[in-house]
Amino acid sequence: MERDSFGKGVFLLKIDRILERAVAGERLGLEDGLALFESDEIEKIGHAADLVMKKWHPEPITTFVIGRNINYTNICDTYCRFCAFYRPPGSPEGYVLPDEVIYQKIQETIDVGGTEILMQGGTNPDLPLSYYTNLLRGIKQRFPQITMHSLSVAEVEKIAQVSGLSVEQVLIELKQAGLDSLPGAGGEILDDRTRRKISRLKGSWKNWIETQKTAHRVGLPGTATMVIGFGELMEERVLSLMRIREAQDETGGFTAFITWTFQPDNTNMKAVNNTPEEYLKTLAISRLMLDNIANFQSSWVTMGPEIGKLSLSYGANDFGSTMIEENVVSAAKCAYKVNTNMILQLIREAGKIPAQRNTRYEILRVFREGEMVENDFVMQN
Template identity: 70%
Template sequence: MSAVDRILDKRLRGERLDLEDGVRLFESDEIEKLGHAANIMMQRVHPDPITTFVIGRNVNYTNVCDTFCTFCAFYRIPGSSEGYLLPDEVIFQKIKETEDVGGTEILMQGGTNPNLPFNYYTDLLRNIKLRFPNITMHSFSPAEIRKMQEVSGLSLEQVVRELREAGLDSLPGGGAEILDDRIRKQISRHKGTWRDWMDVMQMAHKVGLNTSATMVIGFGETMEERALHMLRIRDAQDQCIENKYDSKGFLAFIPFTFQPDNTGLKRERETPEAYLKTVAIGRLMLDNVPHLQSSWVTMGPEVGKLSLSYGCNDFGSTMMEENVVSSAGAVHKVNINSILELIREAGKIPAQRNTRYDILKVFKDGTQVERDFVMQN
């Protein structure tokens, strides 16, 4: 039995993988074998042949940013003539358009704009909830929350609690990149350490907010740094569970590849095979994070569809609007009908979910059906 076979057998027996196991899997070129094991583990957690998706919209409220990440093609420095801040009424209109097509989630993110006071965010959230009480605000990355803490002078806990009271429902995992300080110092020196990112997430869990976690490969990180990224997410999830917070912690893990076009960081694109390997290893190592989300926005619909047999159980968001990775050359777009078709082509039954991963609608044989046969995740 090869080393990879022994590691996969270990996981299929229900044992946890360690850092050395993760490194060995990342070094392996047996991608189909990893995908097969990951698919088995996915089916143990999600036995019904369901692939979920959420109807949502990205609202990038500002592109003004003083973090200056070398890999970002979206931001503009403070004072730039190309910088913008969306008027509240424009944001409200975007949310209305989302609700009009059955959308439930708004992923509102922007740059770390030093010109915005903390009450800008709390007032905006309150006004959104006043107008759209049923919309889920899955918004603001840890870097943005750190900027709110800086401009307000409040503690991290005060900032997160006040955001929640104002209407924040869930925290997205943006800005994780690679959770290791060596690579972060190279690509995003001003964004902070991996602990800065994780402390925000763990504070969100403490105050009762669910979150997601991302991972971006292709910055020149080592295989050990990739595996360590996953273990740090797993450890934080363990702590959330052990502390019995009023939160489910990280609901989803979303890996994707660095998009280099129009950025100051010139690197070769990672291959679809490297992405699929990362997806599979994520399912194998992150045994306490229930959902693994496909990243069709960066990889394209066909690779996204293939990821559904490598451990993913979710197809992500319809992404009615997206400006960040598209600025860096990722221009893949699909509509709701295309998502339904792609999921069916993968041999799965599509189902619309909300941000909490509650299933809202199941689509079977071209029609919406009741979800009585679906196990609630």
């Protein structure tokens, strides 16, 4: 018994030293990250992450963006086991939204003060590069003020395959047509053992990293992501973070990091350890490991508003997007409906000052105490 107590004491001392080093600005390694994931000292890890966050963001401001998710197609030939949204090519339930419907959704977003469109779908083998460039040009001609934070690594790679062009050339043409930044969708776990298990036809982790770095080089910033709860090893989580960090060292192109938990409803997979506590711990460890990314988003869409609020004490400085519309996550029955005024309320309840930002994390408006928005909306399905 004494040996067990002594061993636990040594382990706790080790955790304390790791956290002290992280708060002091020292870069953590693989063994450090593994020790943190093995620890059950979630509040202590969260406190350290909060201290690191405040070094980046000393003012008590939590930002959010008013944006809309537009799922322009659900046809996909990647067949990820964890996705409840896609339909295979030829399915009678498959769709491609008409351009006019997309324009209408963007106009509705602008009407309520929105600035960002997250337009994503499946890897649709029937859509050539010209579909995307024509659509983006049409959007920018009608709505030059909107930021197209859209598509994904998998979609870009599919466009390159269909068009016979390189990923770099596709990204250049998409940027010229109106793409502004590349989201981190498809990152999941950046290790091939888990990737083969959950999405055999999706590219390797190196593909994802290289496409993101290429996007950064051609002038398209992006976000990095990690999804937990697939049964991945803790080492794979830490390696994912280290690979993102290494890419950021090289390009500086990631504006933010987002982690969330796998939602298993309506899929053919079971979730493993995707609890709120595991989410908060992973968020905090990510903040400590990723010492070169300024912004961390809360994942209230999958975790719910209350956990989203709590995440602001575990390293997150941003509440993400209002997400007027969301179909991919809601297909797994886990989309929480939140309006802008509720976001303002939740941020204030966390002891923070809410501020609207744009995709580049520039603050557009700070909301005074008690101030609400006039054109409020509830996320639509």
